[in-house]
Amino acid sequence: VSLNEKSSTVSSQYSKDVVCIDKDTYSVLQIFKSDPHPSVYKLHSGEKEGLSLYGILNCCRSKSGSKLLRQWFLRPTQDLAVLQRRQEVIVFFTSPRHSDILKTLQTSLRNFRNIPSLLRRMSLSNTKVTDWQSLYKTVCSALCIRDTVRNLPQSIQVFHDITEGFSDDLHNMCNLISRVVDFEASLEENRFTIKPNVDPAIDEKKRRMMGFQRTRELDNLLGDLHCDIRDMETAVMTQLQNTILESSPSLYQVLGLTAELDCLMAMSSASQEYSYTHPKLTNHREITVTQGRHPLLELCSPVYVANSFHSSESDGRIKIITGPNSSGKSIYLKQVGLIVFMALIGSDVPAKEAEIGLVDGIFTRMQSRESVSLGLSTFMIDLNQMAVALNS
Template sequence: MAALESLRKGVLGFGPLGINGDEEEAEDSPTVLLSVLAQHGQMGLCFYDTKDSSLHYMIDTADNYELQLLARVIQEVSPHVIITSAKQERCMTSFLQQLGSNPDYKPEVVTYPYVDFGLEVSKQRLLSAHLPFVPASISERDKMSYLSSCISFDSPLMLRAVGALLKCLDRRRVGVELEDSSVGVPILQFHSYTLKGVVCIDRDTYSVLQIFKSELHPSVYKLHSGEKEGLSLYGILNRCRCKFGSKLLRQWFLRPTLDLAVLHRRQEVIRFFTSPRNSDALSNLQSSLRNISNIPTLLRRMSLSHTKVTDWQSLYKTAYNAVCIRDTVRHLPQSIHLFRDISEGLSDDLDHIASLISRVVDFETSLAENRFTIKPNVDPAIDEKKRRMMGLSDFLTNVARRELEHLDPRIPSCCVIYIPLIGFLLSVPRMPSMVEKEDFELEELDFMFLSEDRLHYRSQRTKELDNLLGDLHCDIRDMETAVMTQLQNIILERSASLYKVLDLTAELDCLMAMSSASQEYGYTSPKLVSHRKITVTQGRHPLLELCSPVFVANSFQSSESQGRVKIITGPNSSGKSIYLKQVGLIVFMALIGSDVPAKEAEIGLVDGIFTRMQSRESVSVGLSTFMIDLNQMAQALNSTTGNSLVLIDEFGKGTNTVDGLSLLAASISHWLRKPPMDVPHVLLATNFHSLLQLGLLPSSGLLSLLTLETAVDGEELVFLYQLKEGICQSSYAANIATLAGLPTSLVQRGVEVSELYRTGRLIKRIDKASSDEQANRCRSVVKMFLSLDLEDKDLDLQHFMKDELLPSAGELPNRS
C-alpha cells in the first residue's frame, strides 16, 4: 500500500551510526542486534543494545503482509544486525530483499536454522545466559520464576527470537571479545519495548478489561475451527461495513496512540457523523463501503493472470463505489482532514478504471459462459468474428443442402456442424447397412469419428470452410484474452490509486462505525490534553450498561498533585471491580479516538495501562497463581511512569493475610513516596480494611480514600453502587453469604466466630466432642460394665442401665 511504501522509504532512507560514519565513530558507537520471527500474521522480536547491555523485547503482535510493524521497529531501533530464521514466510523474504536494495542502509542479515528458534531451546538458553543481577546459587526453578517477572513467557514467538539472539551473542562474543571464553555476554537488564507514540498495554489488560473476547462459533459445523467475537468493547464498536475496516479497527485497538494530531483527526470525523443532520451522508457512505473488496488479493491475481469473472465484478464495484464515496465526501466540509484527503487522494484514475471496465467487460455473458467476454464495439475484429459465429447456423444449413446433392442417394439427410478446436464437419446418420468400420467409408469423404449413431466426415467443402473461417471460437477467446491482458496492464499501472482507496475507505469505515456506536449508546467526545490530569463526569461501564437495566454512573478525578492514588473499599459485589474497569475502558477508548460513555471527560494522555486484577491460567507457565499476581504487580511497579494508569484489584489475597497486607502496603507506599511528577494514576480496590485502620500508609495529598455506598434494610444488604469519599467500616460478609444462598445456621455460626475472634475471646467447638474425649467415655462405660457381678441375685440390671450406664453413654450417640 502507498502508506507502507512511504513508510519504508523513511525506514530505508538513512543509515544508523556505525554503518555510514567514519571507522573511528563505528568503533565507539554501540551495536544493536535484532532478532525477529514472523509466522501466521504474528511477529515476535527482541534486540540487544551493547550501549547498556540491555535486552529489549516486544510481546507477540499482529502484523500485516507488508510487515509494517517491523518496518517501524527498524526505523526506531536502526539495528546493525538482523537475525531471522532460514525457514521464513514469503512476506519476510520480500521485506529483507527490499531492505537490502537500499544503498544507504545495509544491515547484516544473519539466518539460523529453524531449530535454533525452538521454544524449549530458547528457554534453556535464557536460563543459561549470563545475568549478573541473578544470584549464582539460585535454583533453576527459582530462576525461571524470577525471569517470568522480567520477560513475558506468554509470547512464544518472542521467546524463540530471544533464543536465536542469545546464540548470536554467544557466537560473536559481543562486548566480551577480549575476555576469557568462560565469561558470557552480560545481560544487565530486561526492558519491554513499545513503539514510540503507542500506549503500552499487555495481554492481561486486554483480557481483564474485556477489550477482546473470542468465543466458539454457535454453529455445530464451526465448533472446532470458527470463532466469533463475544461481548467485548471491540464487539460493540465494530460496525464496519468492509473487511479491511474491521482489520484496521482491530489494529487501532492493539496500538492505542499518544499522537494528539491522529486522535483529533479521528475525533472530528466522529463528531461530524454523530450529528443527526448528517445521518443521510452516513447511510449513503456505509452502503457504498459494503462493496469495497479485497483490493490486494484482486491485484495479486491480476498480476498472475488468474483473474476470474467475479474478480472483475468485484473490481468494478470497488472502483465505482470509491468514486461514489469521493463524490459524496466532496460535498462535505473540507475543513475535516479525512474528507479533504479522500477528495484529493481518490484520483480520476478511479473514474477511468470504472468506466473502462464498464465499457469493455460483458458481465452477463461472462457469467453465463464462465469466462472473460467483451462487449460489442470494443474490437471490430472480434465483432466481425462474432457476427460470423452468429450467422453460422443459416450458412451451414445452406452448405449442408448442397453437400447432400453430392452424397450417396441412400443417405436421407446431412448437416454441417462446427466443433471448437476440431473445425467444420459433415454429419450424416448411420445407415442400417453400416455395421463394420469398413462400411463407414464414403467416396470423397474422410471419416473422423462415430458419435450417437451419427458419422462425422471431412469433405472438401468443410476443409475450405476451415481455411476460410478458421477456428472461430478459439480465435474469439484468444482475442478476448488479449484484450483482458491489456485491461489488466492498464489497471495494474494505476494500482497505487486502488491501494489509496483501501487506506482511506478503511479509515472512514472505522470512524463511521464508532460514530454509529456513539450515537446509539449516548457517548460523548472527550477532551484530550497533554497534561497529567484525568476527569470523568458520570462515567459508565460500556459493556455492563448493555446488560443491566439500571446502571449507576460514577465520576473519577485525578489531578497532577491530588488524588492520584485512590484506595476503594467496600463489600464484595458493591461494584469496586466494575468501577476500576470502567475507568480503564474510558481511558482506553479515548486513546483510540472514540467517544466515551460519560457526561463529560477530559483525558490526559497515558503511556500505559497496567492491571493486577485477574489471575491467568497458571499450569502452562509453571507458576503459582500468587506468583503470577506478583509478576503483574512487579510489571506495574517497575514499568510505570507519571503518565501511566494502574488498576489493582484485591492484590495480596493469594497468600497469608499478614504477608499479603504487608506487600500491598509496601507497594502503595512505594508510589506515595515518589515525587508527584513520577506517581501514576493508581486505582486500588481492597478488602484489607486494616490497611487504613492500622495507619500503614504515609500521609500524602496524593492519597484519596473512597468507598461504594450500601444500606442495610433490616437484615438485607442493599447496594447503592454510588461512589463517595470515606472508608467502608464493615465487609458485610454475612449479608453477602446469605445472598449467595449459604445455609442460615452456617452464616450465624460464622458471625459468632468472627465476633469472638475480633474481641480476642476463646472460640469453643460446637460440632462434636474431640476423639480423645470420646475414647475416655467409651473406656469409662466398659469399665463400669465389667465391674458388675452378674451372679449376684440382688443386682438390679434395669436400674443400673437406666440410672448409671445410659446417662454416661447417652451423650455419645447424640453428639456423634
C-alpha cells in the first residue's frame, strides 16, 4: 500500500512475484473458513478453522509453522525458484524411505514454543519458570533437528540452510541453561533457582541456612539468608537473560528455518494422506490436469468422479462449460482454481498428473457478497467482481 502525500489517496501495489487473489476468490474456493468455537463460553472470543484448504494442509507441529503456512496461502508466488525450493523438500519427504526421518523431525517440532513472546517477557524481566523450561526444550529440539538434517542430502537447499544457519550460539545457550537452571527446584519453589556449583557464595548461604535448627529464635536470621539467596539468584538470572537476549538473532533465524521446514513437512504429510501428486511447473501459458479432484469435496463425498482439464494457446484458453443444474459445473471450476492455487504455494495437487503454467492472478465471479452497507445492487456487485478480474 502506498500513500500519495499530495492527493492523499491510497493505492494497492503488489510484488511482481506475488499472485493476485481477491477476497471473493478466497471465499469461493474455501481456502480459509472460520467457524465459531463449539464451546458456548468461547463463542464470541475465538474461532477455529473449518473445512478449508488451509485446514486440511495445516499439519504443522509448531505455532510458527502454522503462521508461516498462512502467509504462504495469503501470498502465493509465481517465483519458480521459490516453488522449486519447496518442491524438492516435499518430494524428499513423500518418499516412503524417509518416513522415519519425517516422524523424527515432526516429533522435535512439537516441543517448539512461542519464542517471540518468551523473549519479549524476558526483555521485560517478567520470565516465569515455565518460560525457562520452554526455552530449554525449544533449543534442545532445534539441536536435534540440526543433527538430523546434517545427515540429509545437502544438495537440497533448505537442508543446507538449516545446517549452515544453526550457529554455535544455540549449543552454547543449551549448555548454559542446563548448567545454571535447576528446573526441579524451580518448580517446587515457584521461582528461578540455580544449580549447585554455579555461584560459591550462593552455595555457602544455602549450606548455612540448611544447617540451622528450625527454631523461632533463628527465624529472623533465616529470613535474611533466604532473601539474600533470592537476590543473588535473581542477579544470576538477569545475567543469563542478558546472554540469551544477545543471542536472540540466532534464535529468530532458527525459528524462521524450522518454520519453513515445518510447513514443507506438513504439506508432505497431507500429500501422503490424500494421495496427491507432484505437479510440473513451467513458465508456459498452459495448464494440463489429468484426473483432477476437488481437495475438499472428495473428503465429504463417498463417490467422486475425477475430471481432467487442459488449456493452452493452441487448444484455446477460454472454455465454455454447459450442463444441467447440479451437474457439477461450479465444482469443476473450483477444482481447477484450487489445483492451480496449490501449485502456486509449492504443494502437491490432487490429480493423477498435472502441468501448471505460472499465472499472475486467480479471480472468480461465482458468488455475490451482498451487504446493506455496500449500497449496491446484486448486479452491480457482480460487475465490480468482473471489473477487478479484467483490470488486474
